[in-house]
Amino acid sequence: MKAPALRRAALWACLAAALLACAGAKEHRYKDGQEVSIWANKVGPFANPTETYQYFNLPFCHPKEGKEYKPEGLGEVLEGDRLVSTPYRIKFKENKEGAVLCSQQLDREDLDQFRAAVAEDYYFQMFIDGLPIWGFIGKVEKLPSEVPGQRDRQKLSLFTHIHFDVLFNGDRVIQVDISTDPSKTVDISEADKADVQFTYSVAWKPTDIPYDRRMDKYAKYSFLPQHLEIHWFSIVNSCVTVLLLTGFLATILMRVLKNDFIKYSSARDDEALEDGEETGWKLVHGDVFRFPPYLNLFCAVVGTGTQILVMALVIFCLSLLGTYYPYNGGAMLTSVVVLYALTAGIAGYVSAALYKIMGGTNWVRNVLTTTMLFCGPLLAMFSYLNTVAWVYGTTAALPFGTIVIIVVIWALVTFPLTVVGGIMGKNTKAEFNAPCRTTKYPREIPPLPWYRQTLPQMLMAGFLPFSAIYIELYYIFASVWGHKVYTxxxxxxxxxxxxxIVTAFITIALTYFQLAVEDHRWWWRSIMCGGSTALFIYAYCFYYYHARSDMNGLMQASFYFGYMLMVCYGFFLMLGSVGFRASLSFVRHIYKAIKCE
Incomplete structure (x- = not known):
């Protein structure tokens, strides 16, 4: 697959993802008095965004005509959305005051469910004309104990009235706000039975906000625009600091390299060898292009990392084009699934071509390794997490039909494209063309201090790139694992x-320092050092969980640490491939610049 073919594949992937992401975007119009449907989505503890349950798991009022489930897209199902009809009856431009939803006699079991929900700060989510609204089930109040010396008791109040404020422009719904009446609550703290009447009211108000800007409200509710100047200042400050450090190290490295070139070029080859003057990275010229062990796995890592990098760049292109607006039906998750399937050919081609160039012969094994390198661990993690979600009965458990769809996408798109890419890669005519001839037997590597070993080098390599992104990580985590919106x-x-850029440079610098001490095993080290930022990101996951969030429980912790482990694994593969490509270009450059033979 030549470069133009790669570009065409990326373009088609981008267009397909954009079409899928934009599919279903409708401009609803209503006539006066026409019913506007309200779909209930889910309920769950506010602190645990993944632990969500179907709306009618709690004993709310059911529709008289029976529940109807709304068809959902792949991204919506992956996000845990389960839209179901409600008994609310709202008609366009028709106000209501104190409409009765239903009257229920709640028994002890029903009250226990509501008590648990109120105590755990449950919220609910609904959709009106595609606009999300949120509210809480009830509230908890601390009351002083009537008996001296005893702890304060809690009063659990259930909200029984909901008020809808709906803004309209012409024949379209523009904005919906929801509120509860604190005077209309029922004390469910200790009751065994309760007669509850659920009511609602609706107020319609005109607005000048155009339809195409109605989603701007949700972006404004994000903490990002409210602190935009501080956010930009923090990012610019972090980036300037990192770039200054990078430039400082680059200057030193360039100066050292210049001195090395002068020294090696001025010395006569024969005299240098006889007098033992050849030292440093020139001394290992006969081993520096000796291919690494575990060649099949090495090439699969580079190929899969390249695929993830291309997929990330396409996602960024779509986001900058405004494809992913808030609450657009899981468009980003749909794009991720589709793009991963469509870019599988890139992984197959890069891996197989590199494997062929480095002398590999078992290309079938290489294709299978490339296919399962990321999908295999992801499948194992998904199986565990889906089982946990199924045991808890949450909406995070994917339905069987959705699992079948994903398997079919993998079997009919991902795997065949990987095989096609692998076939094209194994038929490549490219050659490695090392600037130095590799000796028959490898040189013995001198003893190295502890800080020259792999793990300390990885820690040093990952710190600088992580320092460039750690400020942004909080905003991303608060969006993915919280209720904020990232726009x-x-x-x-x-x-x-x-x-x-920083990952590429720091890997090049550490590769030079490694060769300077006559350690020629830079192949795997470049991947380890390049991908080491993922270790810092996963360490930040623990900090965020314990210090910056209120998440709790086995189910939420399993999803949080499980899926973040897979995200960090993807980062490791992507940045590892970047580190290897940068190091390979650097090593080729420095050994071409001097005469080694």
């Missing part, structure tokens, strides 16, 4: 590009 993709794209 400023331009900042994120700048940070991502800086991450790639």
């Amino acid at each position: 400023i993709y331009s900042i994120l794209f700048i940070v991502f590009i800086i991450l790639i």
Whole structure:
């Protein structure tokens, strides 16, 4: 697959993802008095965004005509959305005051469910004309104990009235706000039975906000625009600091390299060998291009990392084009699934071509390794997490039909494209063309101090790139694992590009220092050092969980640490491939610049 073919494949992937992401975007119009449907989505503890349950798991009022489930897209199902009809009856431009939803006699079991929900700060989510609204089930109040010396008791109040404020422009719904009446509550703290009447009211108000800007409200509710100047200042400060450090190290490295070139070029080859003057990275010229062990796995890592990098760049292109607006039906998750399937050919081609160039012969094994390198661990993690979600009965458990769809996508798109890419890669005519001839037997590597070993080098390599992104990580985590909205993709794209640049440079610097002490095993080290930023990101996951969030429980912790482990694994593969490509270009350059034979 030549470069133009790669570009065409990426373009088609981008167009397909954009079409899928934009599919279903409708401009609803209503006539006066026409019913506007309200769909209930889910309920769950506010502190645990993944632990969500179907709306009618709690004993709310059911529709008289029976429940109806709304068809959902792949991204919505992956996000845990389960939209179901409600008994609310709202008609366009028709106000209501104190309408009765239903009257229920709640028994002890029903009250226990509501008590648990109120105590755990449950919220609910609904959709009106595609606009999300949220509210709480009830509230908890601390009351002083009537008996001296005893702890304060809790009063659990269930909200029984909901008020809808709906803004309209012409024949379209523009904005919906929801509120509860604190005077209309029922004390469910200790009751065994309760007669509860659920009511609602609706107020329609005109507005000048155009339809195409109605989603801007949700971006404004994010903490990002409210602190936009502080956010930009923090990012710029972090980026300038990292770039200054990078430039400082680059200057030193260039100066050292210049001195090395002068020294090696001025020495006569025969005299240098006889007098033992040849030292440093020139001394290992006969081993530096000796291919690494575990060649099949090495090539699969580079190929899969390249695929993830291309997929990330396409996602950024779509986000900068405004494809991913808030609450657009899981468009980003749909794009991720589709793009991963469509870019599988890139992984197959890069891995197989590199494997062929380095002398590999078992290309079938290479294709299978490339296919399962990321999908295998992801499948194992998904199986565990889906089982946990199924045991808890949450909406995070994927339905059987959705699992079948994903398996079919993998079997009919991902795997065949990987095989096609692998076939094209194994038929490549390219050659490695090392600037130095490799000796028959490898040189013995001198004893190295502890800080020259792999793990300390990885820690040093990962710190600088992580320092360039750690400020942005909080905003991303608060969006993915919280209830905030992330909308400023331009900042994120700048940070991502800086991450790639810094990763490439720091890997080059450590590769030079490794060769300078006559250690020629740089192949795997470049991947380890390049991908080591993922270790810092996963360490940050623990900090965020314990210090910056209120998440708790086995189910939420399993999803949080499980899926973040897979995200960090993907980062490791992507940045590892970046580190290897940068190091390979650097090593080729320095050994071409001097005469080694």
